[in-house]
Amino acid sequence: MESEIREQPDVLARNEARYLQVLADRLAGREFGHVLLVARGSSDNAALYLRYLIEVYLKIPVSLAAPSVLTMYGSKVKYRNCLGVGISQSGQAPDVIAVLKVLSEVGHFNAAFTNDADSPLAVLVDLHLDLRVGPERSIAATKTYSASLLACYQLVRALGAKLPPPVLPDDGWLELCRVAAEKSVDSLLNSSVVFALGRGFSFASAQETALKLIECALVPCKSYSSADFQHGPRAVADDDASAIVYGEVPENLAETGIRIIQAPDAGYGSDAPIREALFAQQLALAAARKRGLDPDQARNLEKITKTL
Amino acid sequence: MESEIREQPDVLARNEARYLQVLADRLAGREFGHVLLVARGSSDNAALYLRYLIEVYLKIPVSLAAPSVLTMYGSKVKYRNCLGVGISQSGQAPDVIAVLKVLSEVGHFNAAFTNDADSPLAVLVDLHLDLRVGPERSIAATKTYSASLLACYQLVRALGAKLPPPVLPDDGWLELCRVAAEKSVDSLLNSSVVFALGRGFSFASAQETALKLIECALVPCKSYSSADFQHGPRAVADDDASAIVYGEVPENLAETGIRIIQAPDAGYGSDAPIREALFAQQLALAAARKRGLDPDQARNLEKITKTL
Structure with a gap:
């Protein structure tokens, strides 16, 4: 991996x-x-x-x-x-x-x-x-x-959108994500529940973070649109929980005592998820290693999914 | 509640x-x-x-x-x-x-x-x-x-769908759900991670189960379409995890050692979620009580969500 x-x-x-x-x-x-x-x-x-x-x-x-x-x-x-x-x-x-x-x-x-x-x-x-x-x-x-x-x-x-070429992740960004991931991993693994939050384009990054943390590191993680989080799930936000946040931290979230893990700033523009994906992956990899798991040998996972 | x-x-x-x-x-x-x-x-x-x-x-x-x-x-x-x-x-x-x-x-x-x-x-x-x-x-x-x-x-x-009047939950169904919820709650609370699974109409029931368990009982629960679960998340399925299943249990799931909590059979037709909702609620209520939580006093939750 x-x-x-x-x-x-x-x-x-x-x-x-x-x-x-x-x-x-x-x-x-x-x-x-x-x-x-x-x-x-x-x-x-x-x-x-x-x-x-x-x-x-x-x-x-x-x-x-x-x-x-x-x-x-x-x-x-x-x-x-x-x-x-x-x-x-x-x-x-x-x-x-x-x-x-x-x-x-x-x-x-x-x-x-x-x-x-x-x-x-x-x-x-x-x-x-x-x-x-x-x-x-x-x-x-x-x-x-x-x-x-x-x-x-x-x-x-x-299809005609007037968008500039995307800013792609380079080796410097890769390294920045690795360092940020290793810095966050203890906080993550000491939490009873982990949330991944993002809005708009970066909602995809929150979803992918949750999936990667579950499949590679067996970390129970749930993703929400930052806006939707103000509903029910916010009730679980306390000092025993962590929230990985892409973009702006939701209002008053810090006051709940939840540990906030801010993802590296990828600019939150329309091409940000292409760079944010690398943080999600590095975080899952770091968490897997810290827990002594081999992310290349997931236990029940088949590479090609044939569901109908 | x-x-x-x-x-x-x-x-x-x-x-x-x-x-x-x-x-x-x-x-x-x-x-x-x-x-x-x-x-x-x-x-x-x-x-x-x-x-x-x-x-x-x-x-x-x-x-x-x-x-x-x-x-x-x-x-x-x-x-x-x-x-x-x-x-x-x-x-x-x-x-x-x-x-x-x-x-x-x-x-x-x-x-x-x-x-x-x-x-x-x-x-x-x-x-x-x-x-x-x-x-x-x-x-x-x-x-x-x-x-x-x-x-x-x-x-x-x-809007013109040729559907019969729905079969609504009665007091017998309510009691059946209560008993099933209380029977399942220990297994649920002894799990490191809980999944809620359903397909088609009952996918909504799986989603609602996860939300209720998180907001009322602080149980980390993630919902999946039963088909989608064969992807990554299935890797986490072992004897330390539980899966609440609406409808058919996904193929080979039992072999992973995961504890399966089968929701009461609501028929899995188009009106099933109206009845399945009562099981989700009773399960969340039973889990909250067992953990000593008051589901009517969620810590950070506001009744009216004003997110924009």
Whole structure:
């Protein structure tokens, strides 16, 4: 996991221009009335990021698919001029494939990001973007996650959003995240409950942080939109709890006694999650090591998830 | 909290016909191209239930609003012939109001379910359904949650879904849930991490269970779609963890050693969440009491959430 985390600055820099090129070649000038995103696990957090990007910069309504609407209940929702986007590093997730197949059958345009150009999903869709980040051996997604975020950002640019090229994480940022993670890890592991908070684009970072902490380090972590946290969950905020915060710390949170772990400042702009992902990963890695766990040998986890 | 949990069979039976009447009077014959749902906390779990109901029975695309798209970034998403539905027991949630105001300004039709007919949200919308469940004094939503679920079910019938009247929880079901909750509570409290799992309509029940356990009993609980759980989180499933399962137990889950708490069988049909909610509430209440906590005095929780 560590070596794959470290590859990210190179991997992202190498692919940035190609992602935009491939997407713009096929999408420029096309217009859509709706976007349906379908993904699972970490890829679902990338989809969440894409949802904010599309609604904020393109003003097209977006739904994150609830695959069981189709796979359990067989319902064919009536989308109008829809772009389907599937995200799956293996390209094998059966419910992602099932949803896009149905969209395709009724004439909608489908795109997918995968890290395997020969996978069933890559072959199925109208537009396949091959992430080409090299083999991902660690069980927790790292470079495929940040590459998927970069692909999301370039997709929105390809569809016409006036956005500058993203600021990609470099080796200095990687090191800054490592140091911040190691500084925070004791506080984290001494907490009875950990929250991950973020808003807007950075809500995806909060979600990914919770997933990584659970899957790599067995840390019970729950993510919330910083705004939503003021509801029920804030009741649990005391000096026995920690909150990992991306962006502004919610009003009065410090007064509850909760230990606040501020993520390194990635600027909280539309490209921030691409850099914030590295902190989430380093934090999960540091926590796993401190607890004597090997994040590359998760106990019950299969690399390719085949849920339907 | 306990007395309000016990009111539910009466409260729901008393309002069932009126909800359908009010909604059908204003909605029959109307057609929508999109539905946008906006809510926070427990109401957001009711909205999730409504999303499945609409997509399965009416085949209209649904999005759960990401309010910060509007409140942080000021983006006006272009919906087509949209029905906005806000759910807020107090009728005061500022981001629910903000989203529906924008929809209203561009000519879309808005509905809201609240428990206060004089609230800002009730006054704002084209169609207000007054839940009329009486004052809710406990901090954790109980009867307003199940009443919102009932309103969701009746909304979908009012919009033309061919569904029978829902089977409402009666006093026998309430008692069955209480007994099942008290039987499970030790296993729950001896776990390092608790998962709540459900699929389709019952995914809302899993979400609400996690929220209630956190806010009433300070139990770190994370909910997943049963399918999604096969991703990362399954790695944490061992004999130190518990999973509360609505519906079918995911394949091979028992083999991981995780302690499985099966929710009482509510039939897993489209009206099941209205009954499942009572188990979630009884479980949270039993866990709070066993830990010596008073669920009516949550430490940092405000009854009316005003987040923007």
